Amino acid sequence: xxxxxxxxxxxxxTRGQQVTLSCSPISGHRSVSWYQQTPGQGLxxxxxxxxxxxxxxxxxxxxxxxxxxxxSRSEMNVSTLELGDxxxxxxxxxxxxxxxxxTQYFGPGTRLLVL
Amino acid sequence: xxxxxQTQPGMFVQEKEAVTLDCTYDTSDPSYGLFxxxxxxxxxxIFLIYQGSYDxxxxxxxxxxxxxxxxxxxxxxxxxxxxLGDSAMYFCAMREVVTxxxxxxxxxxxxxxxxx
Numbered sequence: 357x358x359x360x361x362x363x364x365x366x367x368x369x370t371r372g373q374q375v376t377l378s379c380s381p382i383s384g385h386r387s388v389s390w391y392q393q394t395p396g397q398g399l400x401x402x403x404x405x406x407x408x409x410x411x412x413x414x415x416x417x418x419x420x421x422x423x424x425x426x427x428s429r430s431e432m433n434v435s436t437l438e439l440g441d442x443x444x445x446x447x448x449x450x451x452x453x454x455x456x457x458x459t460q461y462f463g464p465g466t467r468l469l470v471l
Numbered sequence: 472x473x474x475x476x477q478t479q480p481g482m483f484v485q486e487k488e489a490v491t492l493d494c495t496y497d498t499s500d501p502s503y504g505l506f507x508x509x510x511x512x513x514x515x516x517i518f519l520i521y522q523g524s525y526d527x528x529x530x531x532x533x534x535x536x537x538x539x540x541x542x543x544x545x546x547x548x549x550x551x552x553x554x555l556g557d558s559a560m561y562f563c564a565m566r567e568v569v570t571x572x573x574x575x576x577x578x579x580x581x582x583x584x585x586x587x
Binding site: 387389391398399401404406411412414444446448450458459460461462463464465467 | 506508513514515516517518521562572573574575576577578579580
């Protein structure tokens with residue numbers, strides 16, 4: 357089975373711009389989660405989608421949004437980029453319907469640099 | 472309060488030796504899952520091992536084992552016979568089942584360096 361894929365792998369943007377990141381989960385996985393990783397804050401949960409519905413959201417401003425399509429692929433969008441949005445954005449997928457110990461499998465990440 | 476605590480920012484070990492990476496957690500949920508991930512410099516998070524709160528035995532996966540002490544709320548990762556390729560950041564993470572979500576809470580990580 358192919359793993360989680362994320363595109364693009366690297367991005368450079370300037371302040372004020374917006375960016376869209378894409379994630380394709382492992383085939384058959386319906387849950388997709390997004391995390392932001394920075395040296396200062398570590399790994400922080402952004403949001404989780406399951407069957408095209410956002411079912412959990414982390415403590416991030418409204419500039420961060422996402423969606424999931426019927427094929428379980430997910431996108432996240434950051435509008436009005438700030439320097440502090442520079443981070444590694446990780447996408448993870450799992451087969452989780454609810455609860456349990458289902459493992460999340462991560463993609464290679466998208467490194468975003470905001471200048 | 473931090474839910475996942477990894478007290479070792481960095482660890483050094485020689486090749487072929489065993490190493491233990493510490494992790495303590497805090498939850499009032501009786502049902503939870505504990506995970507360890509490895510993150511090489513490339514950035515990808517690689518799943519290593521999982522322990523459920525109701526599992527009677529400590530989890531093992533090849534050279535990785537999890538020393539699960541429920542009463543102490545600790546879930547230490549033991550890597551036997553370290554290899555140079557084990558040099559990476561290691562993250563302990565927890566999923567609390569009561570939420571019904573897949574959300575993982577991560578610790579700050581431990582950087583492991585394996586020397587020849």
